[in-house]
Amino acid sequence: MSTSAHLYNRARFIDSVPRLDRLPTGPGREVAFAGRSNAGKSSALNAITGRRALAHTGKTPGRTRMINLFDLGEGRRLVDLPGYGYARVDRATREAWEALLTAYLVERRILVGTVLVMDIRRGLTDLDRRLLGLVADGGHALHILLTKADKLKRGAAGSALERTRRDVEEAGVEATLQLFSATRAIGIADVHGVLDEWFGFPTE
Ligand SMILES: Nc1nc2c(ncn2[C@@H]2O[C@H](COP(=O)(O)OP(=O)(O)OP(=O)(O)O)[C@@H](O)[C@H]2O)c(=O)[nH]1
């Protein structure tokens, strides 16, 4: 357990919004979770907050279609963004989710950092690269979770981490990276440390 685990455990669902103009107004700090559909964003949020049923997860990709907001108090929020790249919906729907996600990342003024969630067994896809570009252009801090690390042996997981680190560097983007698993609770204290800084929670 990290010392700040209790701060994330207080997370409470606020709202699901289909449009940016429905987001809460006023001062605050938001940290967004983005990534391919089915990468494990909602599961990561549940593991980070220690709340198993906070964000809806599922076997069917495309579970998260709106912007879901979770309150940590004092205007601090965790944000579950719709996944991108899900092929099995019609094009108009997919484009609408991707437009919502893009608009959030580009326009949200109180966004303090983005967590890109990637399935460790897949490399960076074109859409991931587009997202890296968006985040870099916006000047936001970026942290990458290589999740489902439980699916690989330790050596293979380490190689995947190094490969992704190189790819991100070659894309000219600054980011921190780590191994993660929602099911085995790997890397939770590390991600708490990153979020603590972004949210301005006291660290020792
Ligand atoms: N083995 C393993 N499976 C995981 C892990 N995280 C998520 N999964 C599984 O991956 C699937 C997708 O997880 P979600 O958390 O719903 O993924 P998501 O990125 O929120 O998906 P969308 O909302 O559709 O974009 C589910 O079947 C999860 O149980 C993990 O760390 N390890």
Ligand SMILES: [Mg+2]
């Ligand atoms: Mg989801």
